[in-house]
Amino acid sequence: MDHLAELKEFARLHARGQGIGDRQVAAVLPRITNDEPGHPASWARVWTGEADRLAVAGRPLDACRHYALARFPYHGDDVRRRAQDNCVRTFDDWRRRRGVERLVLDHPDGTVACWASGLDSRRRRPLLLVMGGIVSVKEQWAPLLPRLARLGWAAVVAEMPGVGENTLRYHADSWRLLPFLMDELAGRARVTDTSVLGLSFSGHLALRAAAEDPRIRSVHTVGAPVAGFFDDPDWWPRVPGITVATLRRLTGAPDDDALRALLAGFPLGPDVLGAVDIPVGYVVSSRDEIIPPTERQLLGATLPRVRFKEFDDVHGSPAHLGAMRKWLIASLLRARVTHRLGGSRALPAGGAGRRPGAPGGAPGLSRAVGAEAPGAPGAPGAPGSSDAFGASTVGGASVVGPSVVGPSVVGPSGAAGPSGSGPGVVGWADAVPRQPRRSPVE
Numbered sequence: 216m217d218h219l220a221e222l223k224e225f226a227r228l229h230a231r232g233q234g235i236g237d238r239q240v241a242a243v244l245p246r247i248t249n250d251e252p253g254h255p256a257s258w259a260r261v262w263t264g265e266a267d268r269l270a271v272a273g274r275p276l277d278a279c280r281h282y283a284l285a286r287f288p289y290h291g292d293d294v295r296r297r298a299q300d301n302c303v304r305t306f307d308d309w310r311r312r313r314g315v316e317r318l319v320l321d322h323p324d325g326t327v328a329c330w331a332s333g334l335d336s337r338r339r340r341p342l343l344l345v346m347g348g349i350v351s352v353k354e355q356w357a358p359l360l361p362r363l364a365r366l367g368w369a370a371v372v373a374e375m376p377g378v379g380e381n382t383l384r385y386h387a388d389s390w391r392l393l394p395f396l397m398d399e400l401a402g403r404a405r406v407t408d409t410s411v412l413g414l415s416f417s418g419h420l421a422l423r424a425a426a427e428d429p430r431i432r433s434v435h436t437v438g439a440p441v442a443g444f445f446d447d448p449d450w451w452p453r454v455p456g457i458t459v460a461t462l463r464r465l466t467g468a469p470d471d472d473a474l475r476a477l478l479a480g481f482p483l484g485p486d487v488l489g490a491v492d493i494p495v496g497y498v499v500s501s502r503d504e505i506i507p508p509t510e511r512q513l514l515g516a517t518l519p520r521v522r523f524k525e526f527d528d529v530h531g532s533p534a535h536l537g538a539m540r541k542w543l544i545a546s547l548l549r550a551r552v553t554h555r556l557g558g559s560r561a562l563p564a565g566g567a568g569r570r571p572g573a574p575g576g577a578p579g580l581s582r583a584v585g586a587e588a589p590g591a592p593g594a595p596g597a598p599g600s601s602d603a604f605g606a607s608t609v610g611g612a613s614v615v616g617p618s619v620v621g622p623s624v625v626g627p628s629g630a631a632g633p634s635g636s637g638p639g640v641v642g643w644a645d646a647v648p649r650q651p652r653r654s655p656v657e
Contacts (some may be wrong), residue, residue, distance in 0.1 A: 219250055221457045222258055225350070228533040230362070233280040233355055257296035260286045266301065275308040277352050284606035288350040289378070289462045298441030299352070303380065306330075306354040315360050318371070320399050325382035327392070330357040331371040333364030334403035342367040342404040343547070344396060352379035356414075367406035371396065375417055377465035385465035387480035390423035397430055406430050408613050409552070410547060415439060417506075420498075423483055426490040433550035434491070435543050437498040438530050442482035443509040450507045451475070456488055458505055488517035494553060496546030498539055499525040501531045522546065 216224070223244050230240045243265060248256040266281035281303060285298035307317065310330065318329040330353055333340055343363055346358050353372045363370035373396060376383035383392065397406040410433045413421035419441025425431040442451055448449050459471065468474035495518050499511050514521055523541045526532040 221455055225457060228531050230284060231533050231536060235280055240328050250343055252294060259298060263294060263298050270305055271370040275305040279305040283352055283355055287358060288457050302352060302354050313361050315577040319509045322383060327373060328380035329371050329373045330360060332360035333369040336403050339405045340369040341408040342400060342406050343352060343370045343410050345372045345412045348417060348418035349378060349465055375389055384467055390420040393420060393424040395429050408432055408548060422491055425493060426487045432492040434495040435546045436499055436502055438506045440506055440511055443479040443507040445478040447507060461536055485517045494550040497521060497523050499523055500528045500530055501525055502528060503530045505530045
């Protein structure tokens with residue numbers, strides 16, 4: 216598959232994940248004939264034009280989603296850099312009246328920007344860190360934040376090193392970004408009770424960090440690379456060119472050989488994975504073109520408390536987004552209930568290392584929040600879900616109402632979980648967008 220064909224194939228996954236309809240994508244893709252920077256029919260120019268139109272029309276969140284596609288897979292040329300800037304700017308317009316705040320953190324190696332909701336120094340809630348993969352900017356996941364705050368979490372969406380506004384370099388020790396975030400947020404969230412929702416490559420960071428940092432109490436991921444992706448010479452030739460090019464960009468590797476040498480330090484072995492004695496939820500795509508099937512086998516053999524959900528789909532399970540979203544939310548809630556019922560270990564003195572804990576769960580737990588609960592994972596996704604995890608359903612009865620978690624389940628902060636509380640997080644009628652920067656002309 217050539218570069219432009221790969222771009223269009225990946226666009227269908229990422230557009231659907233953001234709530235951009237298949238018809239909208241089908242109307243735009245035929246107009247894109249190349250990926251030459253500045254060309255009027257190029258990938259970045261066509262998507263930017265769509266985004267500019269939506270921004271001027273007063274629809275900042277929808278514009279943000281289109282700018283995210285314009286800068287895909289990374290902002291490596293002038294048009295994509297402007298799209299990246301406008302992606303942040305239009306999301307900033309949308310979030311101002313929705314309880315979402317912006318954080319800019321100074322890291323020893325650069326700058327890390329985040330979107331957050333539910334942070335409070337007086338009432339510190341359990342922390343939920345959300346992070347996308349190597350091509351996903353934080354704005355794609357941030358509309359979920361108001362709902363997560365209503366569920367009782369202090370929720371923070373960040374980016375992988377090198378992605379979006381994150382100026383750090385991606386390397387084998389990038390997992391240390393997660394402890395850094397917990398340290399920075401300690402005054403406004405209960406970081407000793409942290410969950411990580413890490414999609415794709417950020418799931419790898421989360422698993423590695425969880426082996427070292429006992430503040431991480433659960434990990435939930437979709438198609439995370441573990442070992443074989445990084446070191447299996449038979450699998451590597453099958454990895455899509457866009458994935459390889461993006462990894463070269465994020466790591467700074469000058470060529471593919473240098474990239475392979477760098478990635479040799481990334482695999483997680485049984486010694487590391489065996490230390491991750493916390494609940495782990497892992498979504499498997501049976502036809503994943505990026506992640507080898509050996510990753511599931513390794514996790515199943517080494518993780519003490521892992522649960523899998525498999526979809527007959529490609530990477531990210533784009534044809535099963537509704538069911539996948541529900542399963543992930545149920546996985547998060549299941550881990551919360553397990554922790555409340557005493558299924559998690561005590562935090563070791565001094566915070567160093569992990570030690571085995573008591574078996575998690577309680578009789579009937581899967582009936583309350585498990586994948587088999589009526590109307591939860593495996594059920595068709597609600598039509599019209601409009602953000603990365605169906606924010607219009609998260610917090611509503613279809614995801615966390617009695618049919619999924621039962622009437623006795625409480626949110627992370629101890630309050631009963633909301634049932635359809637508040638308006639959906641999509642919509643932009645009350646937002647007054649600033650004008651985006653003009654795209655470069657020919």
